[in-house]
Amino acid sequence: MYLFRAFTFVEFCLFAFFFWLNLTKPLAKKLLIFSALIFLVVIAIDLTSSNFRVINWLSIGIETIIILCFSFYLLFELINNPKVLFVQMDYRFWIILGILLYLSGSFFIYILADQIGAEELRRMWILTFLFYIVKGIFFAISILIYKRQSPKNNTGNKIPYLDMK
């Protein structure tokens, strides 16, 4: 269960970093920093006060709510300030989709993990793996789309640079 806490912390940091890079409004970035501080406080309390034998449902819950809010906000920004014609052609859409499906699907499982029996938990845990796979697939799609849209792939101009002075 120590690993769970470390996993939650690292996951939050990586998702928050992704939002930090892609949010455009300064106010939204400030809110992200504020939320990150709140999460750090929660995880510090969790580390010092809770029983390490149970799953850290509080920090996971807070992390899920914060990340879900920022995911919806970033999606809203993508639609209002589009860089491509269709939102599905933007690689960031697929990353957000993966995050949304994974977190919303596994939210209740993590929250109620220590309320249900071991057998039940083992059966429900398969769902979290499923959502994790879905998240991975959508992340892979986003990488493919990013690679296709990357300017280095532009094969229009094959003339090499010639230094003519």
Next chain:
Amino acid sequence: MFLLQATNQPVISLVLFLGTLGMLVLTIGLILFIIFHQRKVIRYQMRLQHMEGEQQKILLNASIRLQEEERQRLAADLHDDAGPLLATARLYLNENLVNQDKATQLQAIFQARQILDDTIQLIRNISHSLMPPTLKNFGLESAINDLFQKISGSGAINASSRFHDYRDRLKPEKELIVFRIIQELINNILKHSNSSFIHLTQNVHGDKFYLRMHHDGRGIIQSDFDKLNKSNIGLGLKNISSRLKVVQGSINFEKDISQTYYKITLELPKDEPFESKNTF
């Protein structure tokens, strides 16, 4: 959480199952809504662009047709009026004139001069109708007053104009466009409306320049104008629309509240004060 501990395991499992399902349905539903809404917006924008393109094509065709009609009219005026006059003058001034007596020679010269005077007047009229010199030299107010005086002078209709505030002239290009619009409107009123008076007023309000025309004949309202503009007929009105786009102006056709006369309002943004250069 302690409350939940006290309840049955099946209830917790049910809550877990329904909660997970609910969250997934909400998330997927929201994503699908966003995708379909965006597609609808894009389709609507493309349809709007297509309609604008079609409208531009209609306006362009109308403009070209009007230009060709103008050229044909000019060609007809020169061919049918000026041509025969000059040919007749030439007949009077043939080589046999030297063999005629002085009286016959003098008469032939006078006749030829009269015909040439008529031809000069005709060409002057054609030139004035293409580009009125009053507009170029004295501005829009003088040109419109001049035009209305000529119309009144014919006796068929009572035409008057009044400029309340034209201290700051519009740019020459803009004045020409506005003059052409007024000409077109007057042509339409004279051709179709059967009215007994036309009155034009000008004023300025804020940063907008207004021209209002009133007439008491058969007129059109804004919905008629929009319909005619979109159809293949109504070349003159399409010309007015194209010209208004150039000067970023707008036109409004309405019937007065008293229902006795029609009102046409032209609205344009005011220019920076223009100083005319008098050429001598």
